[in-house]
Amino acid sequence: MKKIINDPDTVVQDALRGMQAAHSDLLTVHYDPAVVVRADAPVRGKVAIISGGGSGHEPLHGGFVGRGMLDAACPGPVFTSPTSDQVVDAVSRTDGGAGALLIVKNYTGDVLNFEMAAELAESEVRSVVIDDDVAVKDSLYTAGRRGVGGTVLLEKIVGAAAERGADLAYCETLALRVIASVRSMGLALTACTVPHVGSPSFELGDDEMEIGIGIHGEPGRQKVHAGTAAEMVSALLDPILEDLPFASGDRVLLFTNGMGGTPLLELYLAHGIAEQLLADRGITVERRLVGPYITSLEMQGMSLTLLRLDDEMVELWDAPVHTPALRWGV
């Protein structure tokens, strides 16, 4: 294993120190327990939007802390959910008197720790669970669909609503509407190596890809032959379109996400194909996001996320955001 780290035990803390140094104008890092908080928190009268999860998905979630998006992010160890006391601490540092909305990705550990935190927090707290991954089919016999790329769009849109003064109930309802309208799917060309494990998380042959991966190095639904970019994009887009389903006339945001190790050259190539396939189906791409925003360490691969837009979501997407990873309108 070759990585730019000193010690697997301190990798998250060490990275947080660098993040603090790089973005002290936007955020403040607290280390015990680990919480990344927007620099001007708590913002009086504003609903606090809080998320968190295992590290290794950067810029998610800490990179989205700042004006117009998250008030706090709780980074767990690599691919491990944060603990409930981190979340409780995040709530107490950011609640400006209007309560807090917790955005939780649907993984057993995240759900359990955020659930405990919601029980323990002194503020008024609501939670929403995002589960946009269409790769997990049979929700009755699994832990349910995973929260993946849609999380980034959810945090941006709900963050914008909270910034302009929406109350807690409004933020929660909006979040549920976004969750109901967003679908994702991903593929991997290589596995990733978790620092404290030291070896790749699954085996893939030179000509194979894993379809339906999550973001924790867990294998997907099936291994198939890695074909052309067009075949890869279709393998992701078709199940997404069928699932909601998206139909001709829909207005969408298309998010082409890199898993960490895939160059932008390839992401743009894939994005162009996806835009064409959607145009062919009469679906209007009104907004886009392309880049590595919810990653799986150094994994090569990509995911596609499609969000069915309405006027309010477009307006909130366009609203100013000032965070380490997303910055416009400021």
Place this chain on the structure above:
Amino acid sequence: MGCTAEDVVAALRAAAAVVQEHRDELVRLDQAIGDADHGENMKRGFTALVSRLDTEPPDTPARVLKLAATTLISTVGGAAGPLYGTAFLRASSAVGDAAELDRDAVARALQAALDGVVARGKAVVGDKTMVDALTPAVTAAASAEGTVAATLSAAADAAEEGASSTVPMVARKGRASYLGERSAGHLDPGARSTALLLRAFADAAAKA
């Protein structure tokens, strides 16, 4: 002979040593069907617990169990943190403020721990989780006779058998469930760690 606060501390220290020893095994089991963090998370939690037991050893069995609960909840993360944390918290409540635990109290604590894990994680027997190890352990402890050590030994035997029974199962909870049929043929890491903990408790009780 009952089980004092010191005995519970000793059992937790023994458990921490076993977790340390089996850290790599738990990582490997989790790597096969999950996300390879269970061994590391358990090690982090039990290491933190030992250092708290060193500095502030509580004076009743219930308080020791509660310290274990709060430490694991705040240090383990993942699903195991809240699940084991809830288990120890419920066990702590179940034994009240007695200075010594007899075998009935131990059996009651195990039952409460299982109830807590089921309430928090909503898994049932057959889902390929720690419930598959803990459920038969509780049943065995309830019908065991004799000392605390004998009760825990019966529970550990049943837990080991229960853990083995997870190998052919298809996971329906936790991250392994995303693999569907591909999760069969692997020992569940949570069931394995439950069996390891109960064996460590039994061995410590036998030495007390």
